[in-house]
Amino acid sequence: MTPYRPHDPFDIEALARSLQGLDLRRDAAERARAGSDYHWYSPVLAGALRGREPHLVVRPRSVAEVERVAAACARHRVPLTVRGGGTGNYGQCVPLYGGVSLDITxxxxxxxxxxxxxxxxxxxxxxxxxxxxxxxxxxxxxxxxxxxxxxxxxxxxxxxxxxxxxxxxxxxxxxxxxxxxxxxxxxxxxxxxxxxxxxxxxxxxxxxxxxxxxxxxxxxxxVEWRHSIALFPRYDTLLQFGLAAGAASVRGELDLFQMSAVERRITPYYAGLRGRLEDEDAMFAQVHPASLAAYEALVRAHGGRAVVAGTEAELLAQGLPSCTECAYNHTTLEALKSDRGVTYLQVAYPAPFSPELVAAQMARFGDEVFMHHEFSRVHADSGGELVAFALPLVQYFDEPQLRALIASFEADGCAIYDPHTWVLEDGGMKQVDEAQLAFKRQADPLGLMNPGKLRAWDERVLGIPGGGL
Ligand SMILES: Cc1cc2nc3c(=O)[nH]c(=O)nc-3n(C[C@H](O)[C@H](O)[C@H](O)COP(=O)(O)OP(=O)(O)OC[C@H]3O[C@@H](n4cnc5c(N)ncnc54)[C@H](O)[C@@H]3O)c2cc1C
CATH class of the missing domain: 3.30.465.10 (Uridine Diphospho-n-acetylenolpyruvylglucosamine Reductase; domain 3)
Known part of the structure; x- marks a missing residue:
C-alpha cells in the first residue's frame, strides 16, 4: 500500500464497524474536545487549526484494544492521532485531517x-x-x-x-x-x-x-520540597542571583529542584498573588529543606528578600499558589485567564547567559514583552551545565509583529523555539531527526500517525511541501 497523503479519502464507517465492542464516541462535543489542546495560546495556531477534529474518538481499555485500533487504521488507511491529557501547546493533539483520536488515558x-x-x-x-x-x-x-x-x-x-x-x-x-x-x-x-x-x-x-x-x-x-518566593528590586539582579544559586546547585552546594524568575508585570496575573507581592520581581523556587537557610542567605547577599517558604500544602492553605504552577507555561496560562491579548515565545540565549542582554531587551521591547526565565540543567547525566531560557509574554498585535520580534531576539544571538507552528522540526528542533524518521518508516510505514506534523516525512516520503494544511 502507498503511504497516506493529506486529504486522501477513507471509509470511517467501515473502520467503526471493525471496532465494534470498543468505546467509540462520535458526538459533536466529544469530537470537538478531541480536536483541541492548548494551541490556543498562539493566535496564529488558533486561527490555522480552527475546526480540525477527528471523525471518531476511541478509548481503549487495554493494550490488546490499542492493537485492534492500530490494525484497523492500517487496514482502512485511516489517520490516527494519540491523545493523552491534551495539554500540548503546538496543536500536537489536533488531527489535521480527521480520522481517529485515540484517547490513551x-x-x-x-x-x-x-x-x-x-x-x-x-x-x-x-x-x-x-x-x-x-x-x-x-x-x-x-x-x-x-x-x-x-x-x-x-x-x-x-x-x-x-x-x-x-x-x-x-x-x-x-x-x-x-x-x-x-x-x-x-x-x-x-x-x-x-x-x-x-x-x-x-x-x-x-x-x-x-x-x-x-x-x-x-x-x-x-523530598518534601520547600516552596520559596523571593523578591528582588531589579530583574537583572534577580537573574544574577539565579546564576549564582544555579551554579551552586551544579556544584552540589545547594539542592534545588526549580527556579523560575518572573518579572513584576507578570506576577499580578497569578491568582493568589495579586495584591500580595509588592512592586518587585520574583523568584519561585523549590528548595531542599537542608538547603533553605543557605539559599535564603544567598538571596539576601544579592539584595533580595525571601518572603515565603513552606511546603506545597502550607502555601495552598494560605491561598498562595504552588511554585509548580508559577513556572514554565503556567505563566502564559495565568495571564491568558484575564488577558486574551497576550501570547508567548520560547527563547534560548547565547552562552554565557547575560542578565545585561536581558536588561537591554527589556528596555528595547518596552511594554511589548514581559520577561520570565527558567533555570535548568542540560546533560545532567554527565555533570550538567546550567542554562537559563525565557518564556516571555508578548502583547500580541499580529503575525508580522511576532515575526519582527523573533528576528530582533535572533539578532541578539538568541534561538527561538517557535511555539507558533504545528510542525515538529520548525519548533525547537530546527533540523530533521534522522533516527526518528527512520523509526517512523518502520513503526508507521503508511504515514497514518498524526499526519502533517513531520516536515521530513511530507517532503522526503510524500514529495509535498511540509507545513501545509
Ligand atoms: C499550562 C501549561 C504548562 C506546561 N508546562 C510544561 C512544562 O513544564 N514542560 C513541558 O515539557 N511541557 C509543558 N507544557 C506542555 C504539555 O503540558 C506537556 O508537554 C505535557 O506533558 C503533555 O502531556 P499530555 O498528556 O497533555 O500530552 P498531549 O497533549 O495529550 O500529547 C502531546 C503529544 O504527544 C502525543 N502522545 C500523547 N500520548 C501518547 C502516547 N501514549 N503515545 C504516542 N504519542 C502520544 C500526542 O499525539 C501529542 O502529539 C505545558 C502546557 C501547558 C498548557
Missing amino acids: GLDAVLALEPGRARVQAGILIHTLNQAAAATGQQLAMWPSTERIATLGGFIAGGHSGIGSLRHGILADAGNVTRLVVVTLEDPPRRVVLEGADIQRAHHAYGSNGILVEVEVALVPR
Missing part, C-alpha cells in the same frame, strides 16, 4: 514500582504516578507544570523538561526515561521495546512514529 496502570524506577502504562496521569511513588518514599525526577492534568506518555511524546530539570536535566538526558514499549501502526501491529539510546527514536516525536503503551522512568528519593 484508560491505560493508566502502575505495573511496577521499585527503588529507582517506575514501570507504568503510558496514559497514567503524572500526578497519580507521583502519589503512588510517594507511598514508596520516592518521586519522579521531573514533571511539567501540568503535573496534575498531563499523562506521562504525553510528556515523553510532546514535552521537553520542567520542574526538577534544574536538578535532573531534560527528559532526553540519559537515565531519565529508561524503556518504552511502542505499538506500531501495521496490520498486524508489533510491540517494539526501545531501551538506552534507542529511546530517542520515539521521544518527542509528537506521537508520529508509534503508540507508547508502556513507559519506564527514573524515580528518586522523595
Whole structure:
C-alpha cells in the first residue's frame, strides 16, 4: 500500500464497524474536545487549526484494544492521532485531517514500582504516578507544570523538561526515561521495546512514529520540597542571583529542584498573588529543606528578600499558589485567564547567559514583552551545565509583529523555539531527526500517525511541501 497523503479519502464507517465492542464516541462535543489542546495560546495556531477534529474518538481499555485500533487504521488507511491529557501547546493533539483520536488515558496502570524506577502504562496521569511513588518514599525526577492534568506518555511524546530539570536535566538526558514499549501502526501491529539510546527514536516525536503503551522512568528519593518566593528590586539582579544559586546547585552546594524568575508585570496575573507581592520581581523556587537557610542567605547577599517558604500544602492553605504552577507555561496560562491579548515565545540565549542582554531587551521591547526565565540543567547525566531560557509574554498585535520580534531576539544571538507552528522540526528542533524518521518508516510505514506534523516525512516520503494544511 502507498503511504497516506493529506486529504486522501477513507471509509470511517467501515473502520467503526471493525471496532465494534470498543468505546467509540462520535458526538459533536466529544469530537470537538478531541480536536483541541492548548494551541490556543498562539493566535496564529488558533486561527490555522480552527475546526480540525477527528471523525471518531476511541478509548481503549487495554493494550490488546490499542492493537485492534492500530490494525484497523492500517487496514482502512485511516489517520490516527494519540491523545493523552491534551495539554500540548503546538496543536500536537489536533488531527489535521480527521480520522481517529485515540484517547490513551484508560491505560493508566502502575505495573511496577521499585527503588529507582517506575514501570507504568503510558496514559497514567503524572500526578497519580507521583502519589503512588510517594507511598514508596520516592518521586519522579521531573514533571511539567501540568503535573496534575498531563499523562506521562504525553510528556515523553510532546514535552521537553520542567520542574526538577534544574536538578535532573531534560527528559532526553540519559537515565531519565529508561524503556518504552511502542505499538506500531501495521496490520498486524508489533510491540517494539526501545531501551538506552534507542529511546530517542520515539521521544518527542509528537506521537508520529508509534503508540507508547508502556513507559519506564527514573524515580528518586522523595523530598518534601520547600516552596520559596523571593523578591528582588531589579530583574537583572534577580537573574544574577539565579546564576549564582544555579551554579551552586551544579556544584552540589545547594539542592534545588526549580527556579523560575518572573518579572513584576507578570506576577499580578497569578491568582493568589495579586495584591500580595509588592512592586518587585520574583523568584519561585523549590528548595531542599537542608538547603533553605543557605539559599535564603544567598538571596539576601544579592539584595533580595525571601518572603515565603513552606511546603506545597502550607502555601495552598494560605491561598498562595504552588511554585509548580508559577513556572514554565503556567505563566502564559495565568495571564491568558484575564488577558486574551497576550501570547508567548520560547527563547534560548547565547552562552554565557547575560542578565545585561536581558536588561537591554527589556528596555528595547518596552511594554511589548514581559520577561520570565527558567533555570535548568542540560546533560545532567554527565555533570550538567546550567542554562537559563525565557518564556516571555508578548502583547500580541499580529503575525508580522511576532515575526519582527523573533528576528530582533535572533539578532541578539538568541534561538527561538517557535511555539507558533504545528510542525515538529520548525519548533525547537530546527533540523530533521534522522533516527526518528527512520523509526517512523518502520513503526508507521503508511504515514497514518498524526499526519502533517513531520516536515521530513511530507517532503522526503510524500514529495509535498511540509507545513501545509
Ligand atoms: C499550562 C501549561 C504548562 C506546561 N508546562 C510544561 C512544562 O513544564 N514542560 C513541558 O515539557 N511541557 C509543558 N507544557 C506542555 C504539555 O503540558 C506537556 O508537554 C505535557 O506533558 C503533555 O502531556 P499530555 O498528556 O497533555 O500530552 P498531549 O497533549 O495529550 O500529547 C502531546 C503529544 O504527544 C502525543 N502522545 C500523547 N500520548 C501518547 C502516547 N501514549 N503515545 C504516542 N504519542 C502520544 C500526542 O499525539 C501529542 O502529539 C505545558 C502546557 C501547558 C498548557
